[in-house]
Amino acid sequence: MAHVIFYEKPGCGGNSRQKQALSDSGHDVEARSLLAHPWTADELRAFFGERPVAEWFNRSHPKVKSGEIVPETFSAERALDLMLAEPLFVRRPLLQVGDRREIGWDEGVVARWIGLAGVGVGEGCPKGDAPHAPCPTPP
Numbered sequence: 001m002a003h004v005i006f007y008e009k010p011g012c013g014g015n016s017r018q019k020q021a022l023s024d025s026g027h028d029v030e031a032r033s034l035l036a037h038p039w040t041a042d043e044l045r046a047f048f049g050e051r052p053v054a055e056w057f058n059r060s061h062p063k064v065k066s067g068e069i070v071p072e073t074f075s076a077e078r079a080l081d082l083m084l085a086e087p088l089f090v091r092r093p094l095l096q097v098g099d100r101r102e103i104g105w106d107e108g109v110v111a112r113w114i115g116l117a118g119v120g121v122g123e124g125c126p127k128g129d130a131p132h133a134p135c136p137t138p139p
């Protein structure tokens with residue numbers, strides 16, 4: 001099985017379910033804080049591959065949901081600047097196994113890449129769009 005470096009927002013319920021799915025599939029999961037990691041533009045950019053810039057964004061971020069930030073209007077450089085300043089704009093999780101890096105939780109991609117025993121975990125917040133208390137943001 002694989003050793004998966006898993007960049008998460010600590011306390012995020014969705015990320016917790018994703019880590020559990022990886023563990024249940026026999027993978028060794030090394031969780032790291034997306035917020036505490038000292039990102040460089042080159043390091044962060046390596047996770048995005050050939051995806052369009054708009055797909056780099058966390059669609060659950062309040063400023064994206066409200067329309068204040070419109071990912072489709074961002075250049076790669078501008079998006080990276082924003083994400084380095086505020087990592088919560090980055091689509092989660094960031095996954096790394098060896099030299100390969102991926103962004104987001106696409107069960108089909110993960111299953112083909114390293115194997116996944118179960119399905120149905122999903123990428124978004126398990127609380128959905130219903131009003132709720134904000135997820136904890138560590139210091």
